[in-house]
Amino acid sequence: MQPAYAEGLCPRMVYWISASGTILRAESENADLVRKEDGIFLQPFTTDHIIGRNLFEFIEGIEIHHLYQALMNKVLRTGVSITFPYRCDGPHVRREMIMSLSFENEMVRYESTLLREIPRERRIPAETNSATTLVAICSFCQRYRFPLTSTIWKDLDYLLLEADLPDKFDFSHGLCRACYQRFADDLK
Numbered sequence: 001m002q003p004a005y006a007e008g009l010c011p012r013m014v015y016w017i018s019a020s021g022t023i024l025r026a027e028s029e030n031a032d033l034v035r036k037e038d039g040i041f042l043q044p045f046t047t048d049h050i051i052g053r054n055l056f057e058f059i060e061g062i063e064i065h066h067l068y069q070a071l072m073n074k075v076l077r078t079g080v081s082i083t084f085p086y087r088c089d090g091p092h093v094r095r096e097m098i099m100s101l102s103f104e105n106e107m108v109r110y111e112s113t114l115l116r117e118i119p120r121e122r123r124i125p126a127e128t129n130s131a132t133t134l135v136a137i138c139s140f141c142q143r144y145r146f147p148l149t150s151t152i153w154k155d156l157d158y159l160l161l162e163a164d165l166p167d168k169f170d171f172s173h174g175l176c177r178a179c180y181q182r183f184a185d186d187l188k
């Protein structure tokens with residue numbers, strides 16, 4: 001994979017988390033390249049307003065909480081690093097990221113790096129936080145399942161082509177089968 005930016009410009013965020021999930025320290029490089037309005041899922045991220053808060057405030061979905069807790073426990077217990085690809089899309093862009101969890105001074109060091117950004121043809125609408133229709137979305141690969149009775153996970157770009165999608169909907173954050181399997185292997 002080729003980074004979209006010259007190496008020195010690649011937005012990279014590093015944060016250090018205590019065993020209980022408190023964010024103790026954070027550093028970001030060129031994080032301003034990721035514009036605030038580009039985030040459809042994350043709260044605005046600046047390093048100064050997250051220190052002292054709990055990592056799990058920023059992670060949606062009980063399944064995903066449990067997964068991060070399990071990954072952190074494994075890193076803290078074994079000292080082994082865990083690296084995985086994930087997506088952090090915005091309404092206008094697909095963002096391919098890589099996350100690495102490693103053990104450092106009794107803390108878990110999270111490092112997230114943007115590998116590349118690919119513009120979207122159609123804007124993905126933001127969730128409303130008040131809709132009754134839910135679209136299941138995988139927090140890691142950002143493929144979705146709709147309607148909830150469907151078992152097929154599709155790329156987010158196809159969401160707007162769904163004939164039955166109402167104007168207002170919310171995402172239900174979870175884990176698709178493929179990502180579940182990958183993490184199950186990491187956690188062995």
Ligand SMILES: [Zn+2]
Nearest residue numbers: 138141176179
């Ligand atoms: Zn997935």
